[in-house]
């Protein structure tokens with residue numbers, strides 16, 4: 001039973017690589033992408049997001065017909081967002097769609113796999129950097145086969161923090177985002193960065209390039225794979241309220257060390273978006 005999920009993980013890696021080719025091909029294509037919107041006018045989706053998700057799900061269904069799926073674009077099209085104990089593929093076909101639309105060069109395919117609601121493996125393919133991040137529960141995290149290790153830094157004043165603005169633009173939410181950013185920046189920290197994709201931000205934590213990443217408003221597909229990559233690289237995950245990380249809460253702190261995560265939490269003006277497991281269809 002030692003390699004129970006290895007076939008599935010190998011499949012995830014090749015599906016992510018193939019998806020990356022489709023993304024790169026779409027970026028080379030002269031025809032303009034049709035850009036549509038979802039929950040807000042800045043929550044973007046393209047035909048490539050939809051095409052990539054269909055390709056991944058179709059290929060998985062052929063090999064693992066009994067498995068379940070949570071896919072960003074399927075949920076958007078009305079499929080239920082339901083995490084059960086069944087082997088479940090949690091897919092973000094393009095994490096960083098805004099980057100994709102603007103050719104900002106950080107775009108990821110993110111595939112997490114959970115069994116009994118526990119992540120078994122995570123695959124994040126940073127398509128334009130050609131970096132394949134992988135982690136398997138209890139077996140470490142890797143980038144292109146090289147082991148990953150979080151930063152050893154324990155002083156938040158010597159740290160870089162990754163953060164994002166998300167895709168909610170109501171004044172109250174924007175104010176809270178800025179309150180947190182101002183507090184974190186004024187600690188002071190060495191800097192604040194953001195790749196524009198939750199998955200790549202988490203891989204940067206796992207790689208030791210940034211000490212921590214936090215965001216409120218992400219969905220389970222943004223962070224499922226990345227969460228395992230961070231913890232297998234020696235990092236820590238918390239909710240922005242300081243409690244244990246909960247992939248359905250839409251809030252995440254991923255850090256190299258607990259001391260950094262807990263210090264960061266003190267500066268975050270947390271709030272509570274509708275949980276993924278409480279959301280109506282077509283969110």
Ligand SMILES: O=P(O)(O)O[C@H]1[C@H](O)[C@@H](O)[C@H](O)[C@@H](O)[C@@H]1O
Pocket residue numbers: 044072092094095096097098164165166167196197198199215217218222
């Ligand atoms: O590009 P998608 O898959 O929609 O995910 C992004 C999300 O929509 C944004 O709100 C976040 O700020 C990014 O970190 C996500 O990666």
Ligand SMILES: [Mg+2]
Pocket residue numbers: 092094095096198221222
């Ligand atoms: Mg995403």
Ligand SMILES: [Mg+2]
Pocket residue numbers: 049072092093094095096097
């Ligand atoms: Mg996406």
